[in-house]
Amino acid sequence: MLDKPENGFARVSLGAFESYANYIFDTPFDWLKSCKTALQNKVPLALFIDEGAGNFCYIISFYDTTYVVIHKAEDKDAELKTINELDFMDITDMLLRDIETDLEEWVRWYAFEDTEEDFARRRVELRKLLGEVEEALQPEAKRYKKPYAG
Numbered sequence: 001m002l003d004k005p006e007n008g009f010a011r012v013s014l015g016a017f018e019s020y021a022n023y024i025f026d027t028p029f030d031w032l033k034s035c036k037t038a039l040q041n042k043v044p045l046a047l048f049i050d051e052g053a054g055n056f057c058y059i060i061s062f063y064d065t066t067y068v069v070i071h072k073a074e075d076k077d078a079e080l081k082t083i084n085e086l087d088f089m090d091i092t093d094m095l096l097r098d099i100e101t102d103l104e105e106w107v108r109w110y111a112f113e114d115t116e117e118d119f120a121r122r123r124v125e126l127r128k129l130l131g132e133v134e135e136a137l138q139p140e141a142k143r144y145k146k147p148y149a150g
Helices: 027-041 088-101 103-107 116-143
Strands: 009-014 017-022 045-052 055-061 066-071 079-083
Touching: 017 045, 027 045, 027 088, 027 116, 045 088, 055 088, 088 103, 088 116, 103 116
Parallel strands: none
Antiparallel strands: 009 017, 045 055, 055 066, 066 079
16 A cells, blocks of 8 residues: 655555655554554545645545545546445554654655654554554454454
């Protein structure tokens, strides 16, 4: 779902959908917080991708379906893609694994926090948030008999 960040960008892919998140937004923290809120409050998951130049996407997911709303600056209307094979628990699980895999790159991701002190603080906060999201995911994953349920 979320590739290793390189040069301020990270490829985002869900099914046939592909985009690029950029360093202007703190993607790992913003997205993990959204996952935690969705799981704890049983509300749809909403993720934002700023592609730059007035282009952006929303990923909106709840139990059975995921929707991607794609807005291109030059188009009057947004495009809607439906991804039936992924729900918000699947997205959360993929996001957890992807961030854990490339933790150090995500610690250094955000353009506005770039000192060793910032990195040390972000590392602790990101690990804590990963744990909180995993803790929120497990009861729902078990309830729906997801293969990643612990």
